[in-house]
Amino acid sequence: MTDSLAQRAHVREIAEAALRAADPVSSTREALAGGATEILSVGQASGTPRIHLLGAGKAVSGMAAGALDYFGTRVVGGVLAGPLGTGKIGPLDLVPAGHPTPDAGSVQAGNEMLAYLPGLEPGDGVVFLLSGGASAMLERPRAGIPLDSLVAINEALLQRGAAIEDLNAIRTCLSEIKGGGLGAAIAEHPLLTLAISDVVGDAPEVIGSAPTVACRCETNDSIATFRSLRLPMAVIEPAIKAAQEPGAGAGARGPRDYRLVATATDGLVAARRSAERLGYSVVECVNGFAGDAQEAGESLARAVTEEVGDGRCWLRAGETTVAVFGDGLGGRNQEVALASSRALDGVRGVAVAAIGTDGIDGPTPAAGAIATGTTWSRARRLGMDPGGYLRANDSYNFFAELGDLVYTGATGTNVMDLHIGLKMEQE
Numbered sequence: 001m002t003d004s005l006a007q008r009a010h011v012r013e014i015a016e017a018a019l020r021a022a023d024p025v026s027s028t029r030e031a032l033a034g035g036a037t038e039i040l041s042v043g044q045a046s047g048t049p050r051i052h053l054l055g056a057g058k059a060v061s062g063m064a065a066g067a068l069d070y071f072g073t074r075v076v077g078g079v080l081a082g083p084l085g086t087g088k089i090g091p092l093d094l095v096p097a098g099h100p101t102p103d104a105g106s107v108q109a110g111n112e113m114l115a116y117l118p119g120l121e122p123g124d125g126v127v128f129l130l131s132g133g134a135s136a137m138l139e140r141p142r143a144g145i146p147l148d149s150l151v152a153i154n155e156a157l158l159q160r161g162a163a164i165e166d167l168n169a170i171r172t173c174l175s176e177i178k179g180g181g182l183g184a185a186i187a188e189h190p191l192l193t194l195a196i197s198d199v200v201g202d203a204p205e206v207i208g209s210a211p212t213v214a215c216r217c218e219t220n221d222s223i224a225t226f227r228s229l230r231l232p233m234a235v236i237e238p239a240i241k242a243a244q245e246p247g248a249g250a251g252a253r254g255p256r257d258y259r260l261v262a263t264a265t266d267g268l269v270a271a272r273r274s275a276e277r278l279g280y281s282v283v284e285c286v287n288g289f290a291g292d293a294q295e296a297g298e299s300l301a302r303a304v305t306e307e308v309g310d311g312r313c314w315l316r317a318g319e320t321t322v323a324v325f326g327d328g329l330g331g332r333n334q335e336v337a338l339a340s341s342r343a344l345d346g347v348r349g350v351a352v353a354a355i356g357t358d359g360i361d362g363p364t365p366a367a368g369a370i371a372t373g374t375t376w377s378r379a380r381r382l383g384m385d386p387g388g389y390l391r392a393n394d395s396y397n398f399f400a401e402l403g404d405l406v407y408t409g410a411t412g413t414n415v416m417d418l419h420i421g422l423k424m425e426q427e
Contacts, residue, residue, distance in 0.1 A: 004372055007351040010278055011370055011406070011420055014315075015355050017274035018267035019408075022357060022415040024062030024131065024196060025069070031194055031261040032070040039257035040125035040190045049190070052120060053078035053092055054113055054182075055129030056138035057208060058099070058358050059196050062412045063129040063261075064089050067194075079116050080129070081109030081137040084410065097137035101154040107147055110140035110177050117185050125190045128182070132198025132358065132414035134208030135168055140176045142242045149235040150174060156229045161321035163290065164199055168209040170225060173217035173243040179205075180214030188254040196262040198358075198414045200288045200318055204258050213258065219243050264288075264317035264415045267357065271315050271418065280313035280422070289318035289419075293332045294390070296320045296419065297339030297352065301371075304350050304421040305343055314421030322362075328394020331362025333417055334405070337369035338395040341386060345376035349424035355406055358414035362396075367408040368417075369399040378402055 040049055051074045053067055060082040068075055068090050078092045085094055095109040120126070141150050153174070157167050172179035183191060193212045195204070205215040222243040226236050264287050272282050284303065289296060296316075303314055320332045330338075333354035340352040355361075355368035379386045379402060389398040399405045 004374065006424060007372060007422055008370060010422060011351065011353040013278065014271050014274045014420055015353075015418055018271040018418050019357060019411055019413065021266040021270035022196065022262040022413045024059040024262065024413050025066040027196065027262040028063045028066030028129065028194055029070050031259055032067065036192060036194065036257065036259045039192050039255050040127070042190050042255040048074065049123050049125040050121070051075045052124060052126045053129065054080070054126060056081040056097075056109065056134035056211070057129070057131030057196070057414070058083055058133040058410075059131035059413045060129055061085070061089060061094070063131065063194065063196070064092055067127060067129065077116070079109065079113045081106065081113070081134070083133060083137065099133045099136045100158060101151050102136045102139045102147065103151075104147065106137050106139040107141070109138050113138070113182065114140065114177070114185055120189055125192070126186050128191065128193045128212050130193055130208045130211070131196040132208070134211065135171050135178070138177055138211060142174055142176055142245070144238045145174055145242060149238065152231055152235055153226070153229065153239060156231055159324050161292075161323040163321055164319060165206050166225070168206050169218055170222055171209045172215065173222045174239060175209070177211050178209035179217065180210060180212065183212035183214065183256070186254060190255040193258045194261050195258065196413060196415060197260055197264065198319070198416050200290050200416070202260055202263050217243055262413065262415055267415045267418060268315055268317050271420070275313040275315065279425070280311055282313045282315060283307065284314040284316070286316045287318070289316050289320070291320060293320035293322045293335040294339035297336035297354070298343060300352050300419055300421050301340035301343035304352060304423050305347050307423060310349065310423055311425045312423040316419040317416050319416045322393065324393050326392030326394060328389065328392040329364060329397055330393055330395035331356065331364050331366070331368070333361045333368030334364070334366065334395035334399055335393065336419060337371040338386065338390050338398055341371040341375040344371055344373050347373040349373070351422045353406065353420045355408070355418050355420070357411060357416060357418055359408040359411040364396045365407065366396060366399075366405040368406045369395065370404050370406060375402065375404065
């Protein structure tokens with residue numbers, strides 16, 4: 001097997017191990033079986049309240065399947081906002097919604113979820129299933145902010161490469177659901193939130209823009225951000241007004257619990273074990289990287305090429321951002337891989353792969369890409385200018401031409417991105 005084929009096989013095996021560790025069905029079921037349900041029985045004489053399932057995000061269907069498997073007929077209904085499908089999951093209504101920016105489906109999901117809550121009976125418990133993508137998929141804008149303005153603000157922030165923490169803080173200012181708004185609407189009913197984290201640090205106030213966790217809008221920072229956006233004042237002025245009003249999450253009174261059921265750490269542990277089974281010595285296993293995608297790619301490539309000795313593996317989990325200057329097509333992981341290719345050029349047996357654990361990298365069907373020591377030279381032989389593709393943010397078309405895109409399809413989970421560096425044994 002050539003270096004290139006072996007690297008692809010090893011990348012896939014390591015990535016698949018990480019994804020299995022973040023499986024939403026089993027992780028949700030195991031959390032419930034491990035004692036997470038105690039909060040739902042607070043104040044209940046029978047200890048077996050009726051259960052309502054609400055949820056949003058890329059992993060919501062799998063999480064719902066795990067919860068239904070555990071609770072069975074105790075689940076009497078609920079509303080989910082997800083990326084695929086429509087209709088029912090058992091007794092649950094599934095509303096397809098947009099990502100990475102909200103759409104009419106996102107607002108429909110928010111309206112249906114809030115309209116569902118008055119039907120809860122005394123003593124009923126609520127389980128909210130939260131995963132990456134929920135910020136866009138579940139929404140009800142504050143009064144005076146139309147959906148097209150909300151979309152324009154989201155797109156402007158994404159275009160400038162805003163970090164997810166900053167983006168979600170802005171989203172909280174503009175929403176009746178985020179920042180604890182949904183939790184406040186659940187009022188005095190016991191509420192258990194189960195979350196699959198897609199953010200660095202796993203902070204509940206950041207994951208999915210915190211629909212069940214009360215957190216305040218950072219007023220001054222948000223107003224300064226709104227004013228810096230190159231958008232019409234008809235869009236900016238209502239946003240500034242919303243940021244000056246009290247947060248939607250005040251007033252939640254019922255028993256509350258919040259549990260992380262899968263994180264990037266779980267994926268990294270599984271990836272490390274997989275790499276070691278393949279014979280690699282893991283010299284780095286880092287959770288929580290952030291920053292510019294091109295800098296992340298260059299950093300990992302330098303680590304791989306400068307390390308003395310073969311049979312080494314580097315594992316990093318986190319999420320980068322891309323400042324878009326060109327008009328090309330790509331995603332942050334493909335950008336990482338392309339940026340790494342210059343430093344890898346000409347070095348035998350080395351590779352850098354960057355993969356989105358949700359299986360979707362930016363507005364493309366790929367999960368990411370892999371760069372090797374031959375990427376730069378193969379592109380040159382085809383008459384391609386790798387640096388030009390990088391400047392144009394056109395990593396998708398670059399790797400498509402070389403056949404080096406990584407496709408997984410939608411995985412049904414999301415625990416940030418996985419970056420893998422490999423330095424194979426040389427005979």
